[in-house]
Amino acid sequence: MLSGIHGHQDIERVVYGKPAGPALRAEAERLGARRVFVTTSKSVAQSALLADIVRDLGDRYAGVYAGVTAHSPRSCVIEGAARAREADADLIVAVGGGSVIDATKVMLIALWQDARTIEALDAYRAGRPKEGAAPPAEAIRPPAGAVRMLAVPTTLSAAEFNAYAGITDQRHGIKESFGHRLIVPQVIVLDPAATLATPMDLMLSTGLKAVDHAVERLCSQQAHPFVLGTATEALRLLARALPAHKQDPEDRATRLDLQFGMWLSIGAGTSGVGVGASHGIGHVLGAACHVPHGHTSCVMLPSVLRWNLPANAERQKRVSEAFGKPEVPAADLVAGLVRTLGLPQSLSEVGVGRDRFREVAEKSMHDRAVLNNPRPIQGPDQVMEILELAA
Template sequence: MHQGRVVFGAIEEVVFGHPAAGAIVAQMDRLGSNRAFLMVSGTLSRQTDEIEKIKQALGSRCAGLFDAMPAHTPREAVIVATHAAREASADLIVTVGGGSITDGAKAVQLCLANGITDIDGIDRIRVHKGVAPEMTAPTVRQISVPTTIAGGEFSAIAGVTDRATHVKQMLRHPLAVPRATILDPAITVHTPEWLFLSTGIRAVDHCVEAICSREAHPYADAQAVKGLAMLADALPRVKADPSDLDARMDAQIGTWLSMGALAAGVPMG
């Protein structure tokens, strides 16, 4: 007889196959948000028109923009982004980019809610010996438009790097997960091939870990097995034809499924 529990996280919606700009506006309408702070990929911001299209769609509801998050989400950049979001009086953070930007916004949410103003303050909200400290829940939440497929946009965990120790540290809060994730395959065509495909292998890893976990259950297995099948089919198709949006969409949905077991409480590793 099966025994266990399935935990449903605080993500409210996943929108897939719709252009990002219109989907962001629709989510802001749904949430009643009026001041969106954009945390976006520097490459997308400076080398494509994707961010400009989003800014134009938001109009006066775009309260600010941060496009300088380095890889691995260093504390220093988190604090700069936090100050900018606070000064913009943001009521929503919108991320467009990879995992470092998604994680950065999760950290900014917690910094805003807990009055963190410098890099040392992050020690007050980070996980110590596997235990997250008591903290104020974020009220300025995030919606995410991912451009890679490692799956962090479906997780309530963020990794932030302490450059003094060269260690990536964990931040965790149930409301750190985005309120909504928007899967737009068209915006991922700008992602370097090596990055898109390697993050896809990370999603494959999530599926395999879930299937092999001793605490797996049918609900989690159904998502992990289907996710693995979709990723195994889609990733070679993206490699063969980078312009194949159907393949990219399948890879994104496979990634969403790959995170189902982890979100449902199945231990990894």
């Protein structure tokens, strides 16, 4: 019999289908924030989206940090927190993709704990993973009235819907987890127009990351009815909307469907149903080999499904059913979607050769998602088998 705990996150509301600027202004007023600080990337900082947000925040706008780079390095966390501290921010708004949103989550921890150096973050890493769980550091103690964040996602990575963040430690070339229930955004604004300037490849590849969220949870040995409902509907939306978006990028209704699919894809994360080796190996490919997050899902998910098939064939049928093709293997359906979207299909296509496989395999064994894989992974040699399938 299944047993577990379903948690409810500290997200107060999700605003969808409305322009981001006026929505953020209304939320800042509702929360009583008067010093709203924006975090973003260099590319988003040059967009009309950010200009509109700054204009609509008006006298509540307190400044911007536009230095967040891919894979959320610790240096960006510390620098961004320093700029927010100087601005005397009482609310932070993250505008961007998963790297911006994850970095901002840990900026909150740095502000709460007055962490001012890369090394100071060591004390706040999540605990060592055991059977898929990585407990938040007990050292994180938000003060009364702790500054929180809002999020306006510009991609489909879904980072804004969970209370953990993957942050790259440049000293060791690994991605580590930081978590606390209050680092999840208080408010998330899903504005289809916020994705208009996002490059097609990034939109589609982060959409594949959302597919990865849904597939690995549907295939989990811990999956239960809440997971089946959210992840199945996520795949139905994403499998239809991703090709439709490629054909007609101007259709904002399709963009909103993608945002709903992304939201549903990660909804089961609050139920204690974790992801598996596609995510875990992908974390290492990002941190050590600089492969974009979405591309890691494109190249790893079909191979992980094939390697896992002896352990969860019945669960993989759920994926095929969600795609509307119950007779086709799940791995083939995901690989076909990647091919249809014109995204990378192998490690060689993303610049990772066999000379990096052993390093990736050994580092992957420290990732909680690898330890949570439906077919148990006992050591680096089994990760090597998966990498060979993806070569």
